[in-house]
Structures are given as C-alpha cells and as structure tokens.
Amino acid sequence: xxxxxxxxxxxxxxxxxxxxxxxxxxxxxxxxxxxxxxxxxxxxxxxxxxxxxxxxxxxxxxxxxxxxxxxxxxxxxxxxxxxxxxxxxxxxxxxxxxxxxxxxxxxxxxxxxxxxxxxxxxxxxxxxxxxxxxxxxxxxxxxxxxxxxxxxxxxxxxxxxxxxxxxxxxxxxxxxxxxxxxxxx
Amino acid sequence: xxxxxxxxxxxxxxxxxxxxxxxxxxxxxxxxxxxxxxxxxxxxxxxxxxxxxxxxxxxxxxxxxxxxxxxxxxxxxxxxxxxxxxxxxxxxxxxxxxxxxxxxxxxxxxxxxxxxxxxxxxxxxxxxxxxxxxxxxxxxxxxxxxxxxxxxxxxxxxxxxxxxxxxxxxxxxxxxxxxxxxxxx
Amino acid sequence: xxxxxxxxxxxxxxxxxxxxxxxxxxxxxxxxxxxxxxxxxxxxxxxxxxxxxxxxxxxxxxxxxxxxxxxxxxxxxxxxxxxxxxxxxxxxxxxxxxxxxxxxxxxxxxxxxxxxxxxxxxxxxxxxxxxxxxxxxxxxxxxxxxxxxxxxxxxxxxxxxxxxxxxxxxxxxxxxxxxxxxxxx
Numbered sequence: 001x002x003x004x005x006x007x008x009x010x011x012x013x014x015x016x017x018x019x020x021x022x023x024x025x026x027x028x029x030x031x032x033x034x035x036x037x038x039x040x041x042x043x044x045x046x047x048x049x050x051x052x053x054x055x056x057x058x059x060x061x062x063x064x065x066x067x068x069x070x071x072x073x074x075x076x077x078x079x080x081x082x083x084x085x086x087x088x089x090x091x092x093x094x095x096x097x098x099x100x101x102x103x104x105x106x107x108x109x110x111x112x113x114x115x116x117x118x119x120x121x122x123x124x125x126x127x128x129x130x131x132x133x134x135x136x137x138x139x140x141x142x143x144x145x146x147x148x149x150x151x152x153x154x155x156x157x158x159x160x161x162x163x164x165x166x167x168x169x170x171x172x173x174x175x176x177x178x179x180x181x182x183x184x185x
Numbered sequence: 186x187x188x189x190x191x192x193x194x195x196x197x198x199x200x201x202x203x204x205x206x207x208x209x210x211x212x213x214x215x216x217x218x219x220x221x222x223x224x225x226x227x228x229x230x231x232x233x234x235x236x237x238x239x240x241x242x243x244x245x246x247x248x249x250x251x252x253x254x255x256x257x258x259x260x261x262x263x264x265x266x267x268x269x270x271x272x273x274x275x276x277x278x279x280x281x282x283x284x285x286x287x288x289x290x291x292x293x294x295x296x297x298x299x300x301x302x303x304x305x306x307x308x309x310x311x312x313x314x315x316x317x318x319x320x321x322x323x324x325x326x327x328x329x330x331x332x333x334x335x336x337x338x339x340x341x342x343x344x345x346x347x348x349x350x351x352x353x354x355x356x357x358x359x360x361x362x363x364x365x366x367x368x369x370x
Numbered sequence: 371x372x373x374x375x376x377x378x379x380x381x382x383x384x385x386x387x388x389x390x391x392x393x394x395x396x397x398x399x400x401x402x403x404x405x406x407x408x409x410x411x412x413x414x415x416x417x418x419x420x421x422x423x424x425x426x427x428x429x430x431x432x433x434x435x436x437x438x439x440x441x442x443x444x445x446x447x448x449x450x451x452x453x454x455x456x457x458x459x460x461x462x463x464x465x466x467x468x469x470x471x472x473x474x475x476x477x478x479x480x481x482x483x484x485x486x487x488x489x490x491x492x493x494x495x496x497x498x499x500x501x502x503x504x505x506x507x508x509x510x511x512x513x514x515x516x517x518x519x520x521x522x523x524x525x526x527x528x529x530x531x532x533x534x535x536x537x538x539x540x541x542x543x544x545x546x547x548x549x550x551x552x553x554x555x
Contacts, residue, residue, distance in 0.1 A: 050427045087526075092480055092553060093534030103527070109276055143535065150335045154527035156272075156281045157288070157339035164278030165328065183277060184464045295462055335520045341457075341466045344472070344526035349463030350513065369541060 001075045003106060003182060007086045007097065008114035008150075009144050011128070012083035013176075017114055018083060025184055026052045028074060029142055031036035031159035032084040034160035035067040036178075061101060081184075084104070086113065086155075094147050098155055111163045113154050118142045120170050186260045187292060187367060190290060192271045192282065192337075193299035196313070197363075198353045202299050205267060205362035209309065210369055213259060217269040217282075220252040235361050244285055253290035266369075267291070269296035271333035271340075279332050283340055296337050296348045304328045305355050371445045373476060374554060377456045377467065377522075379514050380482035381491035381536045382458045385544075388453060389486050390547035395554055398444060400407040402454040405437040405546050428499075431471060438475035452476070453552075456483065456492075460554070464517050466524055481533045482553055490540050 008014030021031055033049075040046040042064050045055065055063070076078055083099035084171070098106065116124075118141040125135070136144075152163045164183045168176045189212070193199030207214055218234075225231040225248050230240065240248070259265055272281035283291065301309075303326040310320070319328075323328045335350045351370045374397075378384030392399055403419075410416040410433050415425065425433070444450055454466040468476065484495075489509040490528070506514075522533045534553045538546045 019415070030280055051268075087523075087533075090532060093482070093532035094523075094526070095532045096523075096530060098527070099530030100528060101530070112278070147519065147523055149332065150338075150523035151527055153279075153281075153332055153335035153520075154339040154524040156279070156344070157283070157343060157524070158285060158527060160281060160284030160286070162271075162275060162278035162280045163332065218434060257385055297463070334517065335523075338457075338464075338466075338520035339524040341464070341528070342468070342521055343470060345395060345466060345471070347463035347465045347467030348457075348517070 001077070001130055001150070002109040003072060003075045003080045003082060004085060004110045005082045005106075005108045005111060005155075007110045007148065008168075009085075009121065009148065011124040011141075012115035012116050012145075013124070013173075015083065015182050017079065017168050017176050020173065020179045021180035021184060022081070022135070024181060025079075027079045027184065028077075029081045029082045029083065030071055030074070032067060032071075032082055033170050035071060036063050039063050039070065041064045055071070060101075061095065063103055064099070067099045068102045072106055084107070086111075086151050087144070089144060094103070094151075096151055098183070100158075103155060103158055108155070108159060108161050110161055110183075111155060112181075113148060113152055113163065113165050114168050114176075115165060116146055116168050116170075116173070118145070186259050186262070186264050187294040188257060188265045188267060188341075189295045189297060190267045190269060190283070190291075190293045191297045191299065192333065193324070193353075194270075194306065194333065196309040197299045197301050197330075200268065200300035200356075201358070202351070202353050202365050205358065206365035207266065207365060210264075212264045212266045212369065213262075214266045214268065215256055215259070217252060217256075217267055220256060221248050222314055224248050224255065226363065242314045246284075249284070250290055253287045257291055264305060267293070270297075271336050272289050272329070273350075274329060279329070279336075281297060281336055285343075288340060288343055293344060293346050295346055295368075296340060297365070298350050299332060299349065299353050299354050299365075300330055300339055301355075303330070306367075319320070338352070345368045371447070371449050372479040372481060373442060373450045373452060374480045375446050375452045375454060375468070375485065375496055375525075376482045377454055378538075379455075379491065379516065380513070380517065381494040382484045382515075383494070383543075384484035385453065386543070386544050387536070387538050387550050388451065390543065391550035391554060392451070394423075394551060395449075397449045397451045397554065398447075399451045399453065400444070402437060402440055402441075402514075403443060406433050409433050409436045409440065431469075433476055434469070435471045438472045442476055452478070456481075456521050457514070459514060463552075464514070464521075466521055466548050470514045470528075473528055474523060478525070478529060478531050480531055480553075481525060483518060483522055483533065483535050484538050484549070484550075485515055485535060486538050488515070520549075 027035045089092040121141050157161045272279040303323045306326050342346045389553045457464040491511050511528045
C-alpha cells in the first residue's frame with residue numbers, strides 16, 4: 001500500500017482534480033490538517049481548529065509528527081492520498097509543509113504537484129468569491145510554484161519518492177483527471 | 186580519490202562529452218546499471234539485464250545500496266566517474282536516481298550535469314535513428330532539465346558535494362570536452 | 371531566540387540591506403568566516419585568514435562544524451543573523467555553503483535570500499571598482515541565483531526552516547530594508 005502526497009497552490013485546482021480522479025480509484029483521502037486536529041483533540045489540548053495555531057511550536061511539531069505516524073499506519077490497510085501543501089506562504093517566507101519530522105514518519109512513495117499557468121491561477125482566484133484571499137501578483141504565483149517544485153525534489157532526494165507534475169489548464173479538466181488517474185493507479 | 190557523478194538527460198550528449206574528456210584523465214568509468222547487474226548475478230538472483238526490473242522493490246533497493254557501496258570501495262584505488270541519471274522519468278513521475286540509500290553509501294564528491302538547449306535535445310533525439318525513444322515535447326525536456334538541477338542541489342545539500350553545470354551546445358564539442366576536463370582534473 | 375541565515379550572490383546587496391535593517395532590530399550579526407577564523411586561531415592551526423584555505427579538507431570541515439555549533443550556542447543569549455552564502459561558485463561547481471555537518475549544528479530557523487535582476491547585478495559589479503571580480507555573463511548570474519533558490523529549499527526540507535526571497539531592486543533600498551525588517555522582526 002502506498003502513501004501519495006498531492007499538493008498545489010491555492011487556485012491550482014488540486015482538490016477538484018483529486019476528487020475527480022478518486023471516483024474511480026481505491027484510495028483513502030486524508031486531509032493532513034484534519035488528522036492533526038483529531039490528534040490534538042484526543043490529547044485534550046485543543047477544542048477546535050482555531051486554537052490549533054495557538055499551540056506552542058514544540059507542541060505543534062509533536063502533533064505534526066504524530067499525524068504523520070498515524071497516516072503511515074493507515075497505509076497498512078489501504079492506499080492513502082494526503083492532501084497538503086509543499087510549502088505554505090507565510091510572512092516569514094515559504095514554510096515547508098513536510099519538514100523532516102513529518103517526512104521521516106510519513107515516508108511518502110509519491111508526490112503529485114498540480115499546477116496551472118500563473119495567469120490562470122490569478123483569474124481563478126479573482127473569480128472565487130467564496131474565499132477572501134490575499135491577492136498575489138503574477139510573479140509571486142510563479143515563484144511559489146517554482147519553490148514547490150524545488151522543495152518537492154528535495155523531498156524526493158530525502159525519501160526516494162517520485163515527483164509527478166500535472167498541469168491543470170482551463171477547460172481541460174477531463175484530461176487532467178485522466179492524467180491523475182494514470183499517475184495514481 | 187574522488188567519486189564524481191555525471192548525468193544528463195537523453196540527448197544531452199553526456200556520454201559523448203565524458204568519453205572525450207576521459208581520454209586525458211585518470212578515472213575509472215563506471216556505469217551504475219552494470220555494477221547493479223554484476224551484484225545481482227553474483228547473488229544468483231538474475232541471469233540477464235532484462236530480469237533486473239522484475240526484482241521486487243525491496244531487493245532492487247538492496248542491490249542499489251550494494252552497488253553504491255562497492256563503487257565507493259573502488260574509490261580507494263582510483264578516481265571514479267559514475268555515469269547515471271539525476272532523475273529517471275517514469276509514468277509515476279521523476280524518480281530520483283540517487284535515493285538516500287544510494288547517496289549515503291556512494292558519498293559523491295562532485296556532480297556534473299551535462300545540458301543543452303531544449304530544441305537542441307529535441308532535434309538530436311529525432312535524428313538518432315538507432316534508438317526508439319518516446320518523443321517528448323520541448324516543455325517536457327525543459328522541465329526534466331529543471332527538475333534535475335533541483336534534485337542535484339538537494340543531493341549537494343545532503344552530501345556537501347559541488348554541482349557543475351556544463352552546456353553541450355551543437356558544434357562546440359571541443360570546448361565542452363575542455364570544460365569537462367577542467368572540472369574533473 | 372532564532373538563527374537566521376541571510377545570503378545573496380555578490381552584487382545582490384545583501385550586506386547593505388542587512389545593515390539597514392539591523393539598525394532597528396535586536397540581532398547579533400555574525401560573519402561565518404570570522405567565526406571559523408577565531409576557532410582556527412584558538413586551536414593554533416592558523417595565524418591569519420589567508421592560511422585558512424591551506425588547511426586540509428578534513429580540518430576545514432571540523433572547523434566549519436565547530437563554528438556552526440558555537441553560533442547555535444550564542445542563540446541562547448540573542449537572536450543571530452549569519453551572513454553567509456547559499457552556494458559558493460568554484461571552478462569545480464557550486465559548493466553548498468551549508469553542507470550537512472554545518473546545517474545539523476546550526477539548525478537555522480529562517481533563510482533570507484536577497485536577489486536582484488541579473489542585469490542589475492551585472493551593472494553593480496562593473497561599477498564596483500573597489501573589488502576585482504571575475505566578470506560573469508548574465509546567464510551565469512541568473513543560474514547562480516536559481517541554484518541558490520533550489521539549495522535553499524533543500525536546506526528548508528532538511529531543517530523545517532522558512533525561506534524568504536527579497537528583491538533588492540535599484541533605487542528601492544528603503545522598501546527593501548523595510549521588507550527585511552518585516553521578515554526579521
């Protein structure tokens with residue numbers, strides 16, 4: 001059984017593509033943040049998602065590690081997709097979504113990066129009125145995607161996992177979903 | 186004595202450049218796949234190269250690790266060039282050619298990436314009628330070279346080795362060979 | 371207390387930006403090379419900076435590791451900025467400035483890369499008559515910055531640290547310093 005990490009920056013459409021692909025595939029779809037929340041609630045250190053970010057860095061790290069361990073455990077029963085981020089853009093810079101204490105426990109077999117052209121992402125974000133997102137410039141979007149490619153290759157060097165890049169261009173969702181299915185099956 | 190990894194995507198001309206450079210240099214030239222085959226044959230688990238890919242992933246990993254160890258051993262006697270790939274393009278994505286269990290044993294001192302412009306590589310592949318290769322689009326060629334640069338820098342961060350990029354443009358083989366000699370001597 | 375690594379290729383203006391930012395911040399500013407020299411002098415193995423490069427690679431490695439350890443120690447008392455290089459361009463290729471034996475001891479919390487457009491850097495280098503620098507072509511400057519981004523993301527994957535990219539364009543020093551302050555405070 002394998003653990004696959006699927007990632008994409010906001011507006012890449014990674015979740016949409018993944019949902020389309022998983023209809024026909026036998027995977028358990030796991031959201032990393034949800035698993036962290038469950039673990040923190042079991043330990044009785046948070047009530048809800050909002051209080052997660054108030055935890056001290058050390059405790060957050062511990063919960064992250066536990067979450068990774070628990071996900072790897074589940075991979076004994078079924079194939080697992082982890083929906084997460086390669087890097088999170090913070091005011092302090094790009095934060096790796098899979099720091100060493102997570103990567104060691106999670107031991108992913110495959111990374112899939114869903115991308116789109118910078119301008120496609122820009123327009124998708126503007127059109128999405130359901131979320132309030134900080135508007136990024138085209139070059140910031142391109143930089144974020146570039147940094148994700150780099151860090152994904154570093155994760156690959158650290159684990160031996162493969163890295164697939166899937167382009168999710170406008171009006172080609174069927175082809176993109178097909179490509180995702182080919183990659184995951 | 187040092188271990189140098191030389192890599193380039195198909196059509197980069199890495200092997201040609203390397204052969205030209207090694208005429209004047211004191212290196213043992215090792216093909217990673219050959220060493221793996223030798224080891225598997227000694228263990229009596231395969232007869233020929235074709236059966237190598239039928240080995241289970243665990244056994245392949247073990248053979249890979251053994252090969253790396255044996256190459257590092259040889260570096261006690263002479264300088265070693267390992268001709269291999271930074272990443273291998275597979276249907277599941279870019280597979281790191283030097284996963285952690287190889288890198289730890291091989292401990293390379295230097296990486297040399299031979300590159301060319303995407304269109305040069307495209308035309309070389311089309312002109313090469315001796316091999317049947319899947320035809321890749323220009324952007325796929327460029328992506329593969331970019332991913333190799335990223336993973337090479339990750340290998341460097343993991344080992345402390347240097348990374349040299351050598352451009353092998355059309356009709357400049359002498360200069361390219363000269364640059365390779367300067368890098369290796 | 372945190373350890374921040376600030377880096378930029380020659381002509382990026384990283385030191386100028388850093389000096390401007392540190393006026394208003396509570397950081398100890400450490401030059402990696404200076405710390406290495408101190409340690410080597412204490413051990414009585416060198417007299418001056420010039421003899422540092424004559425040390426054997428093994429001894430250099432040992433001194434590098436000691437320097438990293440000593441800097442991390444100081445971070446118990448105050449926030450530390452380490453002014454160093456992501457990669458050093460050598461005749462053998464790009465040498466990682468923070469090889470594993472340094473990274474393990476230093477455990478940086480944050481990387482800040484100061485960049486500028488390739489042509490800005492080219493013209494700054496030409497105008498700087500106080501140093502004799504090997505003149506690099508525009509594409510070499512761009513390549514060096516790209517390799518630094520890649521290796522920085524590998525350092526991030528290895529440590530969990532964030533990576534910030536700050537553009538230091540001509541005639542915008544105040545804005546750049548402001549951005550550095552926001553990143554460091």
